Amino acid sequence: MRARLVSSIALIVLGASVARAQISERVRRELHVADSSQVQEVELVDGSRLIGRFIAVGERSTTFRGSAGDILLDPKLIARVHTYSRTAIHGNELWFADPNSSRLFLAPTGRTLAAGDGYFADHELFFPQVAYGVTDRVMVSGGISLFPCSGACAEIGYFAPKVALVRDSTFNLAAGALLAKAITSSGDGGNAGTVYLVGTSGHPDASVTYGVAAGFVDGHWYDRPFIMLGGNLRVSRRIALITENYFVPGAKHQAVSGGVRFLGEKISVDLALANVIPDGFFPGLPLVGFVVKF
Numbered sequence: 001m002r003a004r005l006v007s008s009i010a011l012i013v014l015g016a017s018v019a020r021a022q023i024s025e026r027v028r029r030e031l032h033v034a035d036s037s038q039v040q041e042v043e044l045v046d047g048s049r050l051i052g053r054f055i056a057v058g059e060r061s062t063t064f065r066g067s068a069g070d071i072l073l074d075p076k077l078i079a080r081v082h083t084y085s086r087t088a089i090h091g092n093e094l095w096f097a098d099p100n101s102s103r104l105f106l107a108p109t110g111r112t113l114a115a116g117d118g119y120f121a122d123h124e125l126f127f128p129q130v131a132y133g134v135t136d137r138v139m140v141s142g143g144i145s146l147f148p149c150s151g152a153c154a155e156i157g158y159f160a161p162k163v164a165l166v167r168d169s170t171f172n173l174a175a176g177a178l179l180a181k182a183i184t185s186s187g188d189g190g191n192a193g194t195v196y197l198v199g200t201s202g203h204p205d206a207s208v209t210y211g212v213a214a215g216f217v218d219g220h221w222y223d224r225p226f227i228m229l230g231g232n233l234r235v236s237r238r239i240a241l242i243t244e245n246y247f248v249p250g251a252k253h254q255a256v257s258g259g260v261r262f263l264g265e266k267i268s269v270d271l272a273l274a275n276v277i278p279d280g281f282f283p284g285l286p287l288v289g290f291v292v293k294f
Contacts, residue, residue, distance in 0.1 A: 023075050026116050030081035033057055039089055041096075042073070043080040051094055054081075085169055087203050095237050098261070099293035100268040101204055102131070102139065102162075104230045104244040105257060106287075109209045110172035110200035112164040113139045123289040129158075137164040144183070154182040154189050173199045192217045194226070205234035224248050238263045242272065253279065257287060266293045 034040050034053035042050040042064065050073075052066030062073045088095045099119065102111050106123065113119075113133030121129045131141035142159040162176030175197050182189025198211030208231040215222045230244035240263060246255040259272020268291045273284035 023078070027075065027078050027081065029115065030083070031057055031062065031075060031078065032083075034083055037086055039084050039086050039094070041082040041084070041094060042078060043082075044077050045079045046077075085203050087205065090237070093237060095205065095234065096263075096265045097204060098232070098234075098240065098263060098268060099266055100261070100270075100291040103291075104209060104232065104242055105259070105270055105272055105289065107209070107211070107228050107230060107244050108160075108162055108174065108176060108196070108198055109207075110164075110166075110174045110198050110211075111204075112137060112162055112167065112172075112174060117293065119291045119293040121289060121291045123287075125288070127156075137167060138162075154184045157181050157183050170203055171199070171201050173197070190218045196228075198228070202231075205232075205240070207232055224250060232261070234263075242270065244272075253277065257284075259287060267291065 031054070033055060036053075038053060039051065040053045042052075044050070050064060050066050052064055054062055055065050055070070056063040057075075060075070062075055062078075064071050064073045082097065084094070084097065088097075100121070102109055102113055103121075113131060115133050115135045118130065118132040121131065123129070126146050127143065128146060129141055129143035131139060133139045138161070140159070140161050142157075144158070145156040147153060147155060158178060158180040160176060160178045162174050164172065164174045166173040175195075177193060177195045179191070179193040181191040192215070194213040194215045196211050196213035198209060200207050200209045202208055209228070210230075211228045213226040213228065215226060225248075227247045227249070228245065229247070230242070232240050232242050234240045240261040241258070242261050243256075243258040245257065248254065253276040255274060255276055257272050257274035259270060262269045262271075270287065270289045272287040274287050275281065275284035
């Protein structure tokens with residue numbers, strides 16, 4: 001009995017060692033030699049972090065250049081590698097990436113999630129959403145509204161695919177769609193949506209996003225395009241300013257918004273106000289949302 005217990009413990013320990021020794025597919029994708037315009041943050045399996053860049057990458061060993069010099073690093077000890085532009089270094093501090101860089105408040109940016117990354121989001125309390133990077137260039141998201149009503153009230157289901165046409169450090173261009181359908185007990189709800197092309201210029205902490213979209217309701221296309229202009233400006237490690245604005249040529253009123261994004265490494269929270277010009281109302285419609293990245 002004792003021998004069997006010892007054997008079982010040995011197998012568990014061996015299995016755990018083998019699991020730790022495996023290099024994940026995500027790490028294989030992320031592990032690369034960075035050029036001098038980039039900086040990399042390495043998360044090790046013990047939770048510690050290194051900042052610098054890889055100057056050599058092999059199957060069994062890598063060379064990492066940090067502030068203390070060059071060190072040999074076993075790839076099996078690496079949990080994640082994050083690569084940033086050197087613009088992410090402010091003084092001696094590294095500003096982590098915005099976990100919600102693929103969106104402004106509601107509108108998409110030209111950026112997509114990396115393969116295997118995802119997030120859970122909620123907007124205006126009643127609109128939860130889940131997004132996932134299928135590849136570095138293809139992401140999907142969707143959800144269903146959670147209105148506290150019954151009977152004739154309809155919930156709204158929505159699905160939003162996005163494909164990166166250009167994916168670069170300072171310019172990103174994507175095409176996508178937002179498809180929504182009213183869900184009722186009778187099953188006869190209508191549908192609406194948009195198809196769009198959106199670009200983002202600039203580095204992740206200071207960029208301008210611009211796009212054009214065509215909308216439809218129950219198969220009938222709106223005869224004017226929607227134009228979106230927005231942007232973000234990171235003012236500290238944990239705070240960014242965001243604006244998102246919509247214009248319809250020839251329309252009497254246009255929609256504008258602005259606010260603040262509070263940033264964590266895995267969580268962001270948006271607080272903003274939206275209004276129409278001219279003839280707006282004070283102080284405007286609150287926009288509240290958050291993202292938890294996984």
